[in-house]
Amino acid sequence: MTETQGAWPPGLMVSAPASGTGKTTVMLGLLRALSDDGVCVQPFKSGPDYIDPAFHRAASGRASFNLETWAMNQALFSAIAHHAKGADLCLAEGSMGLFDGVATRGLAGFGSSAETAKAMGWPVILVLDVSGQAQSAAASALGFATYDPDLRVAGVILNRVASPRHERLTRAGMDRAGVPVLGVLPRRGDLTLPERHLGLIQAVEHPDLDAAIAGYAEFLRAHVDLDAIRAAARGGAAPVEGRLPAPPAQRIALAQDAAFSFTYPHILAGWRDAGAEILPFSPLADEPPDPSADLVWLPGGYPELHAGRLAAATTFLTGLRTHAATKPVHGECGGYMALGAGLIDKQGTRHEMACLLGLVTSYETRKFHLGYRRAVLAAPMPGHAPGAVLRGHEFHYCSIVDQPDAPLANVADADGTEVPETGSCRGHVTGTFFHLIAEETT
Structure with a gap:
C-alpha cells in the first residue's frame, strides 16, 4: 500500500465565493496550458465530487484525486496527497464556496476547500464572477482574503468582464483593496460545459472534450499571467505517514x-x-x-x-x-x-x-x-x-x-x-x- 514520505510539491487551490463562477473552466484551462508548457501538474479535487476528476485527467494527463476533511482522517488525506510525488506543481479545484462545509466537524474538519488548502499549505486563487458589479467586487475579494488569517489568497481571476471600462473599474477596486489581479477573462457564452441533473456530464460523454479543453487553455493563456500563477504556488510541510484503503478481494x-x-x-x-x-x-x-x-x-x-x-x-x-x-x-x-x-x-x-x-x-x-x-x-x-x-x-x-x-x-x-x-x-x-x-x- 502507498506510504507517504518527503515534502509535497508547491500548489494552489482554485476556488470561488460560490458555485457557478467558472472555476471548472479556469481549472481545466490552467491544467492544459501549464501542461503544454512542460509543467508536470498534479490535479486534485477538494470535496467529494465524482465527476470533475475525470475532466482533470483529460486536461493534465495525470489521474486526479479527491481530498477533503470530513470523511478522511489525516493519514488517508496524506496518503492521497502522496500522488503528487514527481509533479512540479499541484493544482486543486474547490467545491462550492471557499469556506462552505457542513455544520458538524468530521474526521479532520468540516469539509471546506479552505481546510484542504490549509492542510496542504496552498494559497488560493479566487475566481470572481464580476458581472453586474465593478469596484464592489473588491469588497468581496477583501472579505475572502481576510476572513481566515491562516489562509493566504494569492490573488483573483476576474471572470465575465464585459468591457475594457468594466475591467478598469474592477481593477481600481482591487488596487485599493490590495488584492493582486492574476487574470481578466472577458465574457464569453461558449465557455461552459454541458450539464444534467447531477451537474456536468461525464467526461467520456463530451462530444469533443479535448478540443474544448484546448480552447479553454488558449483563452486562459491569452488572459491570465501564467508566470505569476506559478510563482504564487507554495508547498506545505512534509506529509505524515498514511495508507490507502485495502481491497475487499483479490x-x-x-x-x-x-x-x-x-x-x-x-x-x-x-x-x-x-x-x-x-x-x-x-x-x-x-x-x-x-x-x-x-x-x-x-x-x-x-x-x-x-x-x-x-x-x-x-x-x-x-x-x-x-x-x-x-x-x-x-x-x-x-x-x-x-x-x-x-x-x-x-x-x-x-x-x-x-x-x-x-x-x-x-x-x-x-x-x-x-x-x-x-x-x-x-x-x-x-x-x-x-x-x-x-x-x-x-x-x-x-x-x-x-x-x-x-x-x-x-x-x-x-x-x-x-x-x-x-x-x-x-x-x-x-x-x-x-x-x-x-x-x-x-
Whole structure:
C-alpha cells in the first residue's frame, strides 16, 4: 500500500465565493496550458465530487484525486496527497464556496476547500464572477482574503468582464483593496460545459472534450499571467505517514461504462497498490463479470439513462446472478439500483433490473439526496465487518418505491440525523446509496 514520505510539491487551490463562477473552466484551462508548457501538474479535487476528476485527467494527463476533511482522517488525506510525488506543481479545484462545509466537524474538519488548502499549505486563487458589479467586487475579494488569517489568497481571476471600462473599474477596486489581479477573462457564452441533473456530464460523454479543453487553455493563456500563477504556488510541510484503503478481494470484477463510472480514484488506487486485480467489464455491452472474480462491484453512474439496455442485457444479468449465488456482489448508488427489482425512468416506465435485491427506485418524481453519510454496518459488506463505521457521500435524484430487504447499515448525515437510505443486504448481495470514501479507524 502507498506510504507517504518527503515534502509535497508547491500548489494552489482554485476556488470561488460560490458555485457557478467558472472555476471548472479556469481549472481545466490552467491544467492544459501549464501542461503544454512542460509543467508536470498534479490535479486534485477538494470535496467529494465524482465527476470533475475525470475532466482533470483529460486536461493534465495525470489521474486526479479527491481530498477533503470530513470523511478522511489525516493519514488517508496524506496518503492521497502522496500522488503528487514527481509533479512540479499541484493544482486543486474547490467545491462550492471557499469556506462552505457542513455544520458538524468530521474526521479532520468540516469539509471546506479552505481546510484542504490549509492542510496542504496552498494559497488560493479566487475566481470572481464580476458581472453586474465593478469596484464592489473588491469588497468581496477583501472579505475572502481576510476572513481566515491562516489562509493566504494569492490573488483573483476576474471572470465575465464585459468591457475594457468594466475591467478598469474592477481593477481600481482591487488596487485599493490590495488584492493582486492574476487574470481578466472577458465574457464569453461558449465557455461552459454541458450539464444534467447531477451537474456536468461525464467526461467520456463530451462530444469533443479535448478540443474544448484546448480552447479553454488558449483563452486562459491569452488572459491570465501564467508566470505569476506559478510563482504564487507554495508547498506545505512534509506529509505524515498514511495508507490507502485495502481491497475487499483479490480479483474484483468492476463494471465500467457510461452507466457505471463513479468510484473514488483513491479507492481504486488502494486496491491496485495492494496487488488486487481489477477486471473491468461493460454491462451496457452485455458483458458478464469474469467468472473467476472473487467479487463483483457495480459503481455509481447513470443507470437511469440506460435502463432499457440494462434490462435487455441478458448475458450480463445471467453472469451477475450466477456469481451472486456463491460469491459477493456490491453496488453503490447507481449500481445498487441495478441490483434491485426495478428502476422506473422519468417517463414512468418500469425496467426490470437484476432482482438480486428487492429495491425499486423511481425517477418519475425526482427527489434530491445530497450530503455526507456516516454508516454503522449492521451486516457485513465486502471488505468491512459488522459494526464497522464507514464515511461516504450520497448524490442522486431517485425515490425509493420499495426497499423490502434487511437494512445494511444505520446511516446518518453529517450532523448525525438518520436518513432512510440504509442500504440493503440479501444473501451475498449488498448495496448502498452512498459512495464509500473511507472506514473510520481509531
